[in-house]
Amino acid sequence: VDSRVLRTFVTVARCASFSAAADELSLTQAAVSQQIAALEAELGASLLHRRPVVPTEAGRRLLHHARAVLLRLDAARVEVARLSAPGPATLAVGSSPLAFDARAAEAVQAVRSRFPGLEASVYVLSRSAVAEGVATGRLDVGLLDGVVATTDPLGHADVGLLAVEGVAEDDLAVALPVGHPLAGRAALRLHDLVDAPWIDAPDVAGSLDDLRAAAGSGAFAPSLRCDGCDVRALLALVSAGQGLAVIPASVARGAEGIVALPLVSPRLVHRIELFHATVLDEAGAGFVAALDRAPQALRSGQSGR
Amino acid sequence: VDSRVLRTFVTVARCASFSAAADELSLTQAAVSQQIAALEAELGASLLHRRPVVPTEAGRRLLHHARAVLLRLDAARVEVARLSAPGPATLAVGSSPLAFDARAAEAVQAVRSRFPGLEASVYVLSRSAVAEGVATGRLDVGLLDGVVATTDPLGHADVGLLAVEGVAEDDLAVALPVGHPLAGRAALRLHDLVDAPWIDAPDVAGSLDDLRAAAGSGAFAPSLRCDGCDVRALLALVSAGQGLAVIPASVARGAEGIVALPLVSPRLVHRIELFHATVLDEAGAGFVAALDRAPQALRSGQSGR
């Protein structure tokens, strides 16, 4: 299998069009058609419905793997290139919105004070953008957060290719507007809130999919979707009574107009994990080390790969 | 990049010989030489030292990625094939030695009683064999254990391609022979044992590499290496005073001739994770569900991918 074929496949799937994909890849659409046909023949299964162009079940599975393979090949290329031509040390940190906490900021501070002239940047991005950035080498380190059961890893398969370290865990809270009927309680169980109106803000907090998975099979109908990476907007919406949201307790604490009640069941946590390219320059290594040393870090040593 | 080139590369690296690899791949060694040369040209870096044939630093990095890519491509092929031609339901469970506990056994029992004629097998294998088996579809589900800091995921990058769920965590203990000078203590800190003689049994317990990573940079010189998957042999060696070992507390409890002291610092746990192919037949799904329902399961719902 040639990776170009996989790239063609994912492009076609994304464009939902052979001709558009051909255009994007600087090929003729005949070539694209032939590549897809050859791929289907080799795997012995139909991968795409035509007209409209939509992946079949087998196609969806392949798509998932193909994306990861392409990402990993990119990562390999980047690593090898970096080894043979180490550029000037820079620090590019990518983070999903709630993953960049005070300790991360301290780590940036520590690195910048140790490498005075260092060109450093911090990007707050969607989770997938962080994963892709780290994989392709645009980012030196990535911080991703998620809502998981205490014993589960974050499910970022895209970054399975990279070094992974657990960094911190934090309790979760349900954010309610101040006047909410349940606002007087001491704690909440997710089960009691299945039918409540929820705000689905997958980029910021735990997505409703996560909650559904954690709760078993609850409904959790979204009352309002909130796209983008802005926490304040989400809190404002909660405060305005537009729905509930699950957010880390530390984030909820200072917020106005909302009440944050501990979520006691199921046992979920907000976890931050650190991902980084397997080849780091001194600045990147310094960041990781600084985060390691930072106070209140629950983590201790063991690094995945 | 063609995956055949990657396969050639890993084969050459494994054989440490162009000609042996050519033989294994049914190619001429000239073809192998050309493929490697082309790969090196494309990546712009030397990947292998010649005579003797040993990977360069860049080669080692690429090797790592290449293996994962090939595994994933295999997995994709298996999944697509399984979708288009679902065979008879079978259950093949693979497990690293200490990952198969009473709850796993119960889950097997549950599945077999629900599907009476089911052809079921359990394989206890090395961790890498489990990972490969699940990825290539020979195993429906895999159970892997490891020693990690409480917040870290197990670092099995090879199986990042699969569904992952945390299953259970268990405290760790240091196993000492009964007469050992420290045997009277209530608990131990890893730091105090840096210079003790350790038995390195990476297939069974936490490998010394794991301990080193967890402790920071301690020495942990291996006094004796114990290969293979047999727990009793390891315990017997400890009892005979050949060295110490870190093992899960539950395993240590019943053992004769050894004293198991809780390991209180650093905060490490023995974690078992469940991996499975993303496409499961009823038997496989039944196993996962049964393990979910099993008593004392710490896990709750959230599944990675």
Add this chain to the structure above:
DNA sequence: ACAACTTACGGGGGCCGTAACAATT
């Protein structure tokens, strides 16, 4: 001198582009 990897060269297969064809809207 031998074993092992590299380079040179010729043949064949595969892949892309052009172009004609088919199918769906």
Add this chain to the structure above:
DNA sequence: AATTGTTACGGCCCCCGTAAGTTGT
């Protein structure tokens, strides 16, 4: 009728095998 995907065909490139060359032991 127009747009989009498929099939047919021809040329080119790439890749493999044979065979000669080079290098390290």
